[in-house]
Amino acid sequence: xxxxxxxxxxxxxxxxEAVKTINENKKYIDCAELRADFLVPQELVKANKFxxxxxxxxxxxxxxxxxxxxxxxxxxxxxxFIRKALPGRYSYIxxxxxxxxxxxxxxxxxxxxxxxxxxxxxxxxxxxxxxxxRALPRSSREIPKAAVMPVSTSDLMRLILAVRExxxxxxxxxxxxxxxxxTRVLATILGSFLSYVSANGRLAAPGHVxxxxxxxxxxFRSISESTSVCGIIGSPLAGxxxxxxxxxxxxxxxxxxxxxxxxxxxxxxxxxxARLIRxxxxxxxxxxxxxxxxxAREVDxxxxxxxxxxxxxxxxxxxxxxxxxxxxxxxxxxxxFSGKLPAGxxxxxxxxxxxxxxxxxxxxxxxxxVLIVNRTEEKARELAARYGCEWSGxxxxxxxxxxxxxxxxVQTTSAGMEPNExxxxxxxxKFKGTEVVFxxxxxxxxxxxxxxxxxxxxxxxxxxxxxxxxxxxxxKHFTGREFPQELKDDPSLV
Ligand code: ATR
Numbered sequence: 336x337x338x339x340x341x342x343x344x345x346x347x348x349x350x351x352e353a354v355k356t357i358n359e360n361k362k363y364i365d366c367a368e369l370r371a372d373f374l375v376p377q378e379l380v381k382a383n384k385f386x387x388x389x390x391x392x393x394x395x396x397x398x399x400x401x402x403x404x405x406x407x408x409x410x411x412x413x414x415x416f417i418r419k420a421l422p423g424r425y426s427y428i429x430x431x432x433x434x435x436x437x438x439x440x441x442x443x444x445x446x447x448x449x450x451x452x453x454x455x456x457x458x459x460x461x462x463x464x465x466x467x468x469r470a471l472p473r474s475s476r477e478i479p480k481a482a483v484m485p486v487s488t489s490d491l492m493r494l495i496l497a498v499r500e501x502x503x504x505x506x507x508x509x510x511x512x513x514x515x516x517x518t519r520v521l522a523t524i525l526g527s528f529l530s531y532v533s534a535n536g537r538l539a540a541p542g543h544v545x546x547x548x549x550x551x552x553x554x555f556r557s558i559s560e561s562t563s564v565c566g567i568i569g570s571p572l573a574g575x576x577x578x579x580x581x582x583x584x585x586x587x588x589x590x591x592x593x594x595x596x597x598x599x600x601x602x603x604x605x606x607x608x609a610r611l612i613r614x615x616x617x618x619x620x621x622x623x624x625x626x627x628x629x630x631a632r633e634v635d636x637x638x639x640x641x642x643x644x645x646x647x648x649x650x651x652x653x654x655x656x657x658x659x660x661x662x663x664x665x666x667x668x669x670x671x672f673s674g675k676l677p678a679g680x681x682x683x684x685x686x687x688x689x690x691x692x693x694x695x696x697x698x699x700x701x702x703x704x705v706l707i708v709n710r711t712e713e714k715a716r717e718l719a720a721r722y723g724c725e726w727s728g729x730x731x732x733x734x735x736x737x738x739x740x741x742x743x744x745v746q747t748t749s750a751g752m753e754p755n756e757x758x759x760x761x762x763x764x765k766f767k768g769t770e771v772v773f774x775x776x777x778x779x780x781x782x783x784x785x786x787x788x789x790x791x792x793x794x795x796x797x798x799x800x801x802x803x804x805x806x807x808x809x810x811k812h813f814t815g816r817e818f819p820q821e822l823k824d825d826p827s828l829v
Pocket of ligand 1: 686
């Protein structure tokens with residue numbers, strides 16, 4: 336399998352700034368693309384000097400605005416600027432499929448530049464993508480390039496399927512934006528000649544990451560057919576820390592694996608993708624923890640009991656489901672009690688949604704007597720019947736009941752979570768100071784409820800501890816290895 340190259344797309348105003356950007360990132364890149372459409376006019380006319388200045392193979396690209404670029408002059412001017420750059424002997428020159436410039440192809444060849452014949456679709460993935468890629472090259476030396484914008488899981492699936500129908504010869508195929516991001520990291524597996532990155536926070540195209548992140552977090556250069564691909568599905572995913580946690584764990588232990596975000600709007604399509612790229616592990620978050628169960632060949636007892644699954648591991652082409660939220664919740668809690676809840680522990684769980692259910696199950700499994708308190712009484716009653724617990728609606732009348740179940744109080748509702756910071760679902764309850772109080776919300780790190788508990792002298796547990804611990808357990812499911820202790824102590828992780 337041919338290794339894909341990392342190409343730094345340089346979108347600077349001057350040639351010397353472009354060289355500086357390349358030099359700063361040299362150890363992380365194989366080649367660069369001069370986005371000449373970002374140059375100021377007096378620099379653009381000197382673009383023929385750039386390949387010598389850069390010292391690495393360079394692509395010359397002068398992208399017009401209709402193709403997502405900055406060049407706003409006439410097409411005649413654009414072609415004239417391209418011609419002026421050619422004597423500089425660029426390694427590659429990007430020419431769009433629609434460009435009309437008789438003789439330019441031959442001039443580029445004579446100048447020693449290999450043509451990248453490109454097309455861009457910022458609105459979706461064309462249904463005939465494979466055919467279009469096939470039809471792009473005007474000679475066998477040309478490299479066809481398609482940059483398309485998948486906006487749904489189905490788009491991403493079609494993109495990956497289309498790649499399989501494309502010729503084995505050199506080609507560049509990538510998905511832009513958050514949905515397309517995995518195609519940038521998996522360029523080698525998908526058979527793309529190169530993958531683009533941007534530096535200095537200047538995103539030359541949607542979905543670029545910086546060269547260092549591509550190398551040190553995603554391990555781009557070590558990705559091959561044998562790499563285990565893992566990822567997270569859910570919606571929304573933008574703030575997820577899971578890619579950071581898992582990738583840093585893989586890198587530190589030298590594990591041949593990569594972990595990617597898959598913003599997902601359709602589970603059926605996602606599992607087709609998972610099959611196509613032979614995914615090894617999947618983390619599942621809101622809103623798919625229940626629906627995902629039917630895609631698993633088997634689930635363990637924790638999933639059956641909690642009715643939710645947040646971890647899938649692939650073995651022999653089939654997925655097996657686990658729930659690490661429960662142990663991730665219990666680990667920091669039991670940590671406050673030297674590893675075991677004292678006999679007769681009485682606990683209150685606020686909330687009866689998916690997360691509440693997992694906490695009730697975990698507490699009951701550890702022998703606690705549980706009171707479930709929920710805004711909608713009916714849901715509290717149903718859940719209580721299932722686990723043989725006490726229940727109550729949420730309101731001033733329940734404070735006495737809570738006081739009787741107050742060794743541990745767990746908050747699992749979205750009250751207090753961004754964007755509802757400041758809300759305190761138990762505002763009527765007066766802490767004694769003896770309670771162990773756990774808010775599973777991690778944004779903000781300390782909710783109004785938790786802050787009040789802390790001020791009253793309670794021992795508190797923040798949501799990020801659960802988030803971290805469930806990820807460490809998941810890591811073990813994916814790799815068979817313990818998450819490295821050194822990283823657990825790194826405050827930048829969660
Ligand atoms: P999750 O899977 O994250 O638990 P969920 O299943 O939608 O999400 O459950 C949300 C929980 O938060 C429910 O218990 C909900 O109470 P209702 O059953 O009455 O809807 C609770 N919740 C959400 N907003 C709340 C608020 N402002 N005050 C109190 N409880 C709230």
